[in-house]
Amino acid sequence: xxxxxxxxxxxxxxxxxxxxxxxxxxxxxxxxxxxxxxxxxxxxxxxxxxxxxxxxxxxxxxxxxxxxxxxxxxxxxxxxxxxxxxxxxxxxxxxxxxxxxxxxxxxxxxxxxxxxxxxxxxxxxxxxxxxxxxxxxxxxxxxxxxxxxxxxxxxxxxxxxxxxxxxxxxxxxxxxxxxxxxxxxxxxxxxxxxxxxxxxxxxxxxxxxxxxxxxxxxxxxxxxxxxxxxxxxxxxxxxxxxxxxxxxxxxxxxxxxxxxxxxxxxxxxxxxxxxxxxxxxxxxxxxxxxxxxxxxxxxxxxxxxxxxxxxxxxxxxxxxxxxxxxxxxxxxxxxxxxxxxxxxxxxxxxxxxxxxxxxxxxxxxxxxxxxxxxxxxxxxxxxxxxxxxxxxxxxxxxxxxxxxxxxxxxxxxxxxxxxxxxxxxxxxxxxxxxxxxxxxxxxxxxxxxxxxxxxxxxxxxxxxxx
Numbered sequence: 001x002x003x004x005x006x007x008x009x010x011x012x013x014x015x016x017x018x019x020x021x022x023x024x025x026x027x028x029x030x031x032x033x034x035x036x037x038x039x040x041x042x043x044x045x046x047x048x049x050x051x052x053x054x055x056x057x058x059x060x061x062x063x064x065x066x067x068x069x070x071x072x073x074x075x076x077x078x079x080x081x082x083x084x085x086x087x088x089x090x091x092x093x094x095x096x097x098x099x100x101x102x103x104x105x106x107x108x109x110x111x112x113x114x115x116x117x118x119x120x121x122x123x124x125x126x127x128x129x130x131x132x133x134x135x136x137x138x139x140x141x142x143x144x145x146x147x148x149x150x151x152x153x154x155x156x157x158x159x160x161x162x163x164x165x166x167x168x169x170x171x172x173x174x175x176x177x178x179x180x181x182x183x184x185x186x187x188x189x190x191x192x193x194x195x196x197x198x199x200x201x202x203x204x205x206x207x208x209x210x211x212x213x214x215x216x217x218x219x220x221x222x223x224x225x226x227x228x229x230x231x232x233x234x235x236x237x238x239x240x241x242x243x244x245x246x247x248x249x250x251x252x253x254x255x256x257x258x259x260x261x262x263x264x265x266x267x268x269x270x271x272x273x274x275x276x277x278x279x280x281x282x283x284x285x286x287x288x289x290x291x292x293x294x295x296x297x298x299x300x301x302x303x304x305x306x307x308x309x310x311x312x313x314x315x316x317x318x319x320x321x322x323x324x325x326x327x328x329x330x331x332x333x334x335x336x337x338x339x340x341x342x343x344x345x346x347x348x349x350x351x352x353x354x355x356x357x358x359x360x361x362x363x364x365x366x367x368x369x370x371x372x373x374x375x376x377x378x379x380x381x382x383x384x385x386x387x388x389x390x391x392x393x394x395x396x397x398x399x400x401x402x403x404x405x406x407x408x409x410x411x412x413x414x415x416x417x418x419x420x421x422x423x424x425x426x427x428x429x430x431x432x433x434x435x436x437x438x439x440x441x442x443x444x445x446x447x448x449x450x451x452x453x454x455x456x457x458x459x460x461x462x463x464x465x466x
Contacts, residue, residue: 001144003228004090004282005219008056008148009208010049010102010155011244012234014255015185016205023183025175025206028213029257032232036259037267037304043335044275046320047236047244047251049155050104052275054079056233057086057105059279059295061319063429069322071106077322079110086279087113090146093288096138100130102150113148122152122164122204124211125171131215135222145224146282151211154204156239161197161361163204172210177202186398187242187250187375193365194240201238229285230259231278241363242374242382245323245354247333247342248399252318260285264305271313272335273300296427309337317423321431327352330431334420340399341416342389345431348457350383376400387456390416433457435465 016026018033019040045055046062054060054067058079062068066080079085087097091112098115105111115137117130127149138145157164168174179195182202188194212232219225237243237251244251256273258281276297283289284299303310318333329352330345357363366372372379376398390404390413403409424432432439436458439446446452451465 001227002285002287003138003144003224004095004146004285005215005228005230006056006146006148006282007212007215007230007232008053008102008150009232009234009255010150010152011236011239012154012205012208012255013236013238013243013250014234014253015154015201015238016209016255018257019255021183023177023181024202026209028209028216029232029255032212032216032230032259033257035265036230036257036263037269039256039258039269039271039273039300041270041272041337042233042254042256042275043272043316043318044236044252044254045318047246048320048323049235050075050077051320051322052235053105053150055275056235056278057111058083059276059297061276061296061317061427061429063319063321063431064296064427067105069327070324071104075322075325077325078107079105081107081110083110085111086146086282087111089279089283089288090286093283093286094143095286096134096141096143096145097147098134098145099148099150100134101127102152104150120152122207123169124151124153124207124214125169127151127211128214128218132218132222135218135224138224139222144286146286149211149215151208153208153211154201154239156356156360160359161193161200163200164207165200165203169207171214172207175203175206185238185250185375187248188240188362189366189369189373189375191362191365191369193361197240197360197362226261228261229282230257231282232257233275233278239356240360241353241357241366242377244357245320245327246351247318247320247331249335249340249393249397252333252335258300258304260301260304267305267307269303269306270309271300271303271306272316272337273313274316274318315419317420319427319429323352323354327354332420332424332429332431334416334423336416338392338394339412339416340389340391340393341413341420342385343417343420344385344387344389345433345456347385347387351385388413388417 018030044052050071051062099113177199182198184190281299321330388404391399435453
């Protein structure tokens with residue numbers, strides 16, 4: 001049988017040992033990377049929890065599925081009813097499907113896992129026990145399985161600087177870190193408040209890592225390790241400014257580890273892969289055909305063991321529209337090995353703060369420094385962004401020097417802008433704008449002879465279109 005185990009960390013980013021974080025303890029995740037393929041250039045489409053998960057489960061971008069932002073509470077974003085999802089497709093293929101822990105997408109009839117044990121617990125021992133029961137059910141049913149584990153760690157809790165560390169958990173080693181031990185990532189400012197939060201964050205990451213180890217041990221005990229594709233990833237970047245909710249690399253450049261039975265171990269794969277590629281990979285592994293055009297992504301199994309960059313794996317795209325319903329900031333991006341292009345559709349708006357980041361102690365520390373910098377980025381540049389951003393990531397990996405208006409990079413800008421627009425048209429993106437209006441919304445007028453000025457925004461000082 002060809003089983004699938006998907007492990008999703010919540011707001012982890014690349015904060016693991018195998019991805020170069022020197023101070024954190026993630027031996028189980030690191031071991032999984034040594035046993036399989038570590039994709040070094042994997043990208044989600046959007047750095048928002050529900051939206052990113054919908055990309056994983058649909059193989060489509062959020063502007064195609066309606067899962068524009070957070071699903072829960074009053075945000076209420078939903079995936080369209082006609083969209084085929086991983087649990088629906090694999091149910092049809094004869095798989096026993098299940099999800100344990102955080103779900104964060106909906107509605108349930110679009111995501112019809114046969115077993116749905118939704119929980120926001122950080123008790124990773126309970127999660128592993130439920131996984132063990134599911135695996136026993138799959139054995140009894142004599143069916144292949146697709147099991148998703150949605151860990152809550154290392155997401156923030158509802159306090160100002162907490163990460164679920166205010167209680168004791170069974171069957172784990174609760175390793176604490178001092179603020180002096182942490183490594184402040186380059187997208188943050190080295191301040192006492194930031195170090196305090198990172199120390200608590202590390203503790204939550206360490207608990208997540210032990211949860212991964214417990215679930216993988218359950219898989220081994222059940223006798224499924226040799227016929228199960230194991231996939232580990234994070235839904236988006238770490239829950240700090242300049243990362244989560246942004247399309248900067250700290251928010252969307254993420255871990256993706258796959259251990260595939262029979263494949264070579266210890267592979268570091270440099271190809272640019274997207275989370276829209278995950279569902280096609282699962283379907284390929286399961287031997288389930290997908291009609292051409294039904295997914296934006298493609299299976300990574302044919303390139304799983306490649307250690308060189310391939311010519312047709314050099315581009316990924318992303319699409320963000322909302323985080324919370326009050327956090328409207330539609331942006332699209334294209335990423336190549338060297339360059340990153342952002343199109344900020346509603347650039348006249350201030351970039352919004354999500355509630356958890358605005359209330360954090362790290363932001364309070366940052367905003368009360370002089371000058372106010374978020375990492376190397378000036379606060380004004382973080383909040384008030386131009387219509388286009390272009391970064392040379394070889395020279396500027398922190399994405400702070402915008403080259404969009406520099407003549408020396410004008411041809412690169414034109415090339416990536418054109419590629420972005422072509423992708424938006426292919427994906428029928430409602431946020432492809434001309435003259436301040438959605439091209440999709442006026443398409444029928446264009447065929448009737450209306451002229452749409454070739455500019456992003458409407459200009460009230462030059463309103464003519466003739």
